[in-house]
Amino acid sequence: MTAINQKPGPWLNDLDEATLAQLAHELDALRDSVLRERGRDDARYIRRVIRVQRTLELCSRLLLLASAVPPAWLAGTTGLSVAKILENMEIGHNVMHGQWDWMHDPEIHSSTWEWDNVAPSAHWKHTHNELHHQFTNVLGRDNDVGYNVLRMDEDQDWTRWTPFQLLYNVALAATFEYSIGMYGIESELYKTGEKSADDFHADAEELKAKIVRLGLRDYVLFPLLSGPSAPATLTANLTANLMRNLWTHAVIFCGHFPEGVETFTETAIVDESDGAWYLRQMLGSANISGGRLLHIMTGNLSFQIEHHLFPDLPSNRYQEIAPEVAAICARYGIPYTTGPMPQQVASAWLKVLRLSLPNPALAGVAGIRSRVAGLSPGRVIARLKRPIVRRNPAPVVAEQNRAVHSEH
Amino acid sequence: MSEALARIGHYRDGALKILAGPVAPRQYRALFNAVQPGTARVVERRRLTDRASALLIQTHSSWPRPQPGQHLGVGVDVAGTRRWRTYSITAMAGQRLSGELSGSATGKRVPAHHIEIAVQAIPGGRVSPHLAHTIEPGEILQVRPAEGEFVLPARVPKRVLFLTAGSGITPIMGILRHHLSDLDQATLVHAAPTAADVLFDHELTAFVESGRIRVMRHFTTEQGRLDPKSVAQLVPEYDTCETWACGPPEFLDHLAAFWQSQGLEHKLHVERFQPRLRHSGSGGVVRFSETGAPVASDGSGPLLAVGEAHGIAMPSGCRMGICYRCAVPLVSGSVRDLRTGEVTSAEPGEHVTVQTCISGNAGDCVLSVPPTLAASVSQSGVGLMERGAG
Numbered sequence A: 001m002t003a004i005n006q007k008p009g010p011w012l013n014d015l016d017e018a019t020l021a022q023l024a025h026e027l028d029a030l031r032d033s034v035l036r037e038r039g040r041d042d043a044r045y046i047r048r049v050i051r052v053q054r055t056l057e058l059c060s061r062l063l064l065l066a067s068a069v070p071p072a073w074l075a076g077t078t079g080l081s082v083a084k085i086l087e088n089m090e091i092g093h094n095v096m097h098g099q100w101d102w103m104h105d106p107e108i109h110s111s112t113w114e115w116d117n118v119a120p121s122a123h124w125k126h127t128h129n130e131l132h133h134q135f136t137n138v139l140g141r142d143n144d145v146g147y148n149v150l151r152m153d154e155d156q157d158w159t160r161w162t163p164f165q166l167l168y169n170v171a172l173a174a175t176f177e178y179s180i181g182m183y184g185i186e187s188e189l190y191k192t193g194e195k196s197a198d199d200f201h202a203d204a205e206e207l208k209a210k211i212v213r214l215g216l217r218d219y220v221l222f223p224l225l226s227g228p229s230a231p232a233t234l235t236a237n238l239t240a241n242l243m244r245n246l247w248t249h250a251v252i253f254c255g256h257f258p259e260g261v262e263t264f265t266e267t268a269i270v271d272e273s274d275g276a277w278y279l280r281q282m283l284g285s286a287n288i289s290g291g292r293l294l295h296i297m298t299g300n301l302s303f304q305i306e307h308h309l310f311p312d313l314p315s316n317r318y319q320e321i322a323p324e325v326a327a328i329c330a331r332y333g334i335p336y337t338t339g340p341m342p343q344q345v346a347s348a349w350l351k352v353l354r355l356s357l358p359n360p361a362l363a364g365v366a367g368i369r370s371r372v373a374g375l376s377p378g379r380v381i382a383r384l385k386r387p388i389v390r391r392n393p394a395p396v397v398a399e400q401n402r403a404v405h406s407e408h
Numbered sequence B: 001m002s003e004a005l006a007r008i009g010h011y012r013d014g015a016l017k018i019l020a021g022p023v024a025p026r027q028y029r030a031l032f033n034a035v036q037p038g039t040a041r042v043v044e045r046r047r048l049t050d051r052a053s054a055l056l057i058q059t060h061s062s063w064p065r066p067q068p069g070q071h072l073g074v075g076v077d078v079a080g081t082r083r084w085r086t087y088s089i090t091a092m093a094g095q096r097l098s099g100e101l102s103g104s105a106t107g108k109r110v111p112a113h114h115i116e117i118a119v120q121a122i123p124g125g126r127v128s129p130h131l132a133h134t135i136e137p138g139e140i141l142q143v144r145p146a147e148g149e150f151v152l153p154a155r156v157p158k159r160v161l162f163l164t165a166g167s168g169i170t171p172i173m174g175i176l177r178h179h180l181s182d183l184d185q186a187t188l189v190h191a192a193p194t195a196a197d198v199l200f201d202h203e204l205t206a207f208v209e210s211g212r213i214r215v216m217r218h219f220t221t222e223q224g225r226l227d228p229k230s231v232a233q234l235v236p237e238y239d240t241c242e243t244w245a246c247g248p249p250e251f252l253d254h255l256a257a258f259w260q261s262q263g264l265e266h267k268l269h270v271e272r273f274q275p276r277l278r279h280s281g282s283g284g285v286v287r288f289s290e291t292g293a294p295v296a297s298d299g300s301g302p303l304l305a306v307g308e309a310h311g312i313a314m315p316s317g318c319r320m321g322i323c324y325r326c327a328v329p330l331v332s333g334s335v336r337d338l339r340t341g342e343v344t345s346a347e348p349g350e351h352v353t354v355q356t357c358i359s360g361n362a363g364d365c366v367l368s369v370p371p372t373l374a375a376s377v378s379q380s381g382v383g384l385m386e387r388g389a390g
Helices: A017-037 A040-064 A070-096 A122-132 A162-172 A178-184 A188-189 A195-227 A225-254 A274-283 A291-299 A301-309 A315-332 A339-352 A357-373 A377-382 A396-407 B001-020 B025-029 B129-132 B164-183 B201-209 B228-234 B236-240 B249-261 B303-309
Strands: A287-289 A337-339 B039-045 B052-059 B073-076 B081-094 B115-118 B140-143 B159-165 B186-190 B212-220 B242-246 B268-274 B282-288 B296-297 B327-337 B343-346 B353-355 B359-367
Touching: A017 A315, A040 A070, A040 A225, A040 A315, A040 B025, A070 A122, A070 A225, A070 A291, A122 A195, A162 A195, A162 A225, A162 A339, A178 A225, A188 A195, A188 B025, A195 A225, A195 B159, A195 B327, A225 A301, A225 A339, A274 A301, A287 A301, A291 A301, A301 A315, A337 A339, A357 B327, B001 B025, B001 B129, B025 B039, B052 B129, B052 B140, B073 B129, B081 B164, B081 B359, B115 B129, B115 B164, B159 B164, B159 B236, B164 B186, B164 B201, B164 B242, B201 B212, B212 B228, B228 B236, B228 B249, B242 B249, B282 B303, B296 B303, B303 B359
Parallel strands: A287 A337, B159 B186, B159 B242, B186 B212, B242 B268, B282 B359
Antiparallel strands: B039 B052, B039 B140, B052 B115, B073 B081, B073 B140, B081 B115, B282 B296, B327 B343, B327 B353, B327 B359
């Protein structure tokens, strides 16, 4: 997959401005319809999730005080993992997006929320809300995940470290919160001089303080409180944080890296209209299909497309507007990428593996495979990209575009 | 010894903070008891008139005991959004509510750490109709400590005159329930549209029976507005009384002017009590901090651009309404979401932030751009906000 504006007949240039304006109009209307209904039930929803999360965390931590007993360890660790995932995904991420600011409750507010993740909220709000959501999948601008250490696009340079990127990704997943924390202090901007030394050191101090505080909690105080169960509580807390790291990494990889999701160049977004921005969000995001539990555990990022269109709508509303967004996509011939979690995760990891090879080798692999299968190289690349489920059959015109697009 | 204990307590609090972190320990305590410092529970809603109800509220034990006549800020979630209003306290712990109202012959006492407020629904209001008609026992409110200077002095004057109109009776109820035995020759003149609109009507009658106060009811639909001249006719000795008055702004303005014209302004104590009118039109005066210079803006463009055009170091991010980097507190006034036309307003104390990149001012507004950033000329602050209902 190459950056989209370098392709003939690319997606972003495919719809004329009038069509894009119409698209923006329809999506704005959809947003307004949610805003009109947003109210007491939504407020009850988030308060209930927060109450359940805190109750679960409290009970799990209490259970782990006796973690030397294996069933207590197992139940406590499971509960704590789930509580930590809920806290980061359905609560923290969404609160920090300002999805609940309309409640005017200072305790559930983007300006005050601090999450259970070593990356301080303030850093996250800058790198995630401001950079990632504005410059979604724009090479060189969106460093939300991967782009600094992983080669996730043919247009990124292949270096001598790239062959090992599958291993990097394993390490990234296991230590995900620390990666986010490091990424939040923007050391590369400091190195290039775009970030002042004062700002960088202040951010680094904040990060360090939070790592110490959370480490003290999970790896010192709670084990100490457990008395004879101390070693078991330590492993339980390590496990819960590891589970949360693996899960959040998997969910975020599903959002922007499965095959079928597009990347863009900086020139593609110059003077971008509202409609073009919406279009880029839809082309640059992928959903995960599944049940209610999956949606809550992913913080409704299983509706990544809806979230990227409307990052500040309450997360409990994404599911309800998803059919309408899919219908709009179908009408305009825009792909709506979705699939079950195992498939999307596999797709993203295969991409990491595939792009660890340099481009000529990629073509070579494709060539060998194509001779075996009797298919053209382009067809094979298209096949490698297969794990895309489009909920709506796209109209004919889009089908042609996709064919062109697949060839490159 | 006590120093050592204090140090232990200090370490314990620090440890609790880390254990509960990043959440405050009180958030976990709230799982067991919803009434925490700063919050309160609605215990009972009792109908006073067709338009008004009294709410019995349980506060946290740390909530400081109010003085009779004071008011408090109440935060209530209406349609999911927290709104703050100010209401007078009509009864405090230990005081007896009238038998008629509580449905028993003797009347029950307000339990410890409880207060009563009274709310009259303002037609079209956002908060008062909810409090007066639909809020249910068990709901949690936010409460600030009571405040206000509308209280009787420690030495209660011999002759006291109370002048009230509409829901202006509420602080006087708080005062009368507490001070009735301190009063001797007191008079209350209360104006209401009709007899059916008089709040606490039965209790007023009970007060009269004590022989310490006389009550005159003035019905404006029959007798017209209660103006200072009618007061002078009803209570010819008004000029010898210490007077406490509460009601709508014109009522109080007329009284203040009259008392002043008689050289009696030192004898008049006024509690202002007014639904705030919202500016829904476009354009007005914007301040980027509470002490900032006023800037005229027609409201058609984003406040971010207005601020930047006037040399204010505005925080900014995506400039398209998605990242919330530009969000700053709205101290007072209204702004309009330029995308949807939705108007957001702030009462003092409400935790309202607005995204300046997609908001234009709707009328006047005051923002609070962080002081390290605001480089605007400092000058006198905004006028005192009057007490709100509505």
